[in-house]
Amino acid sequence: MLPIETSLAAVAAQVNDTLGRLLPEPSGAERRVLDAMRYATMGGGKRIRPFLVMSSARLFNVAEASALRVAAAIEMLHSYSLVHDDLPAMDDSDLRRGLPSAHKQFDEATAILAGDALQALAFEVLAHEATHGDPAVRVALVSELAKAAGAHGMVGGQMLDLLAETQTDLSIGAITRLQRLKTGALISYSCAAGAILGKAADSLRVALAAYAHDLGLAFQIVDDLLDVEGSAEELGKATNKDTAAGKATFVSILGRERARAQASLLAQQASAHLEPFGAAAGLLRQATRFVVERRA
């Protein structure tokens, strides 16, 4: 089996190509917002969510072109959330993926609008007949993404995260729920999308959902660790923000050692949920190790 870095890079190249074709070509008087949409989406990133979509879709023999469109839609949605989260009124981050955040490169109004348009475009891509021949599949993709992205998903998680900035006494349970919404919902959707595209049996959907749940949490714990241990150069964004703000995180509550042990345990658990898929789930198993061992 190839090293996961190779597989990740291959998916990233494919999804970047797909994004380049799906994002509107900047032209006309409104080109500023189209430029900002490209800037926010094409600036790199590990493309972990697309990797999860592609690897899950492969379990059910989904056509690659279908899965790539869904992967691109998720990346648009994810990019919009980063653009809005970076705004001065939210996390106030000037740096993203090693480059100025969208509102620094353009301006706040353009960044807000680019995020809004990226969200709309994600749904447009999913709903397009090129994504899947069966409208029932397309509408299921839309419905599940809307839930994952909304007030009881990603946006709700970001609300909790902002409120948490003034709370130093959050419990592990509260932080877990916050992260399950903020980053977990979209990670779970990325895996579920493969199953929806492949019209998978319920038992396999459940197994994949359990995998995604544990993987998402491990991912977030490692994010918290990297915020403490990593450097801004490696991460391409400011570090130690949470510690500086005195904010409760997995690491501030558990300590670094227990947090790392917890992440490893969750990654093993995630792998174990893949048992029904046998050897076919090799890429998803690799992903669990990568999530825990990554340095950025």
Added chain:
Amino acid sequence: MLPIETSLAAVAAQVNDTLGRLLPEPSGAERRVLDAMRYATMGGGKRIRPFLVMSSARLFNVAEASALRVAAAIEMLHSYSLVHDDLPAMDDSDLRRGLPSAHKQFDEATAILAGDALQALAFEVLAHEATHGDPAVRVALVSELAKAAGAHGMVGGQMLDLLAETQTDLSIGAITRLQRLKTGALISYSCAAGAILGKAADSLRVALAAYAHDLGLAFQIVDDLLDVEGSAEELGKATNKDTAAGKATFVSILGRERARAQASLLAQQASAHLEPFGAAAGLLRQATRFVVERRA
């Protein structure tokens, strides 16, 4: 035929009731964003877009419950756009529908998130099977709303509008395109939604689209007139903002008299496009007069 104010009020009551059921009940730690979503959506407004959905749907004998869900989804989308447009980085408006705008009532971060979640919820509502039994209809509703709301629709129009603030020499053609995107796209969608729900023949869709096109433009010209002629009390928002900013509008270029004449002409044209529907289009014909004669 009842006066249009009566029909509008009846639709407003129905759609408010539907919105109240579809918006998530505020609870849990993230209730702040749920409160803001309700605040932004339930604060009144004429509900002209829902009126257009309901009146168009009636032409094709669409079940009222279906049309009401679509009307509510459009109003969520419209409300999100008002919340984001009112932000300090955008139009910086403290007043909306006679009440503090969402970011004044809550805060900027909550307003951004509430807008984001309202957009997601609009798509969730459209994609839900309660909206229509045929997934092909639901996915068409999603697809067309995504286009109307995105970078080549409403968001693109708002980008043009922000750029126009520093341009006093816009042509009538440029202003027309700006408004066709900013407000026209969602008004057109409101009419198209009735035809999608009713699986209308192409010729009737085209007639309805032509009606919506002219109605949308008339609506915007009157908006510009009211900005000059109306009072803040009547309108529930600040007036004379465009004049104060030296911004090019239909009124600044055409003058009040020619602008009013143009709006009337467009309204008559809009009515004429309804000919294929005969007497059944009475409500849509009334709407053209209302749009031109309204005082707020």
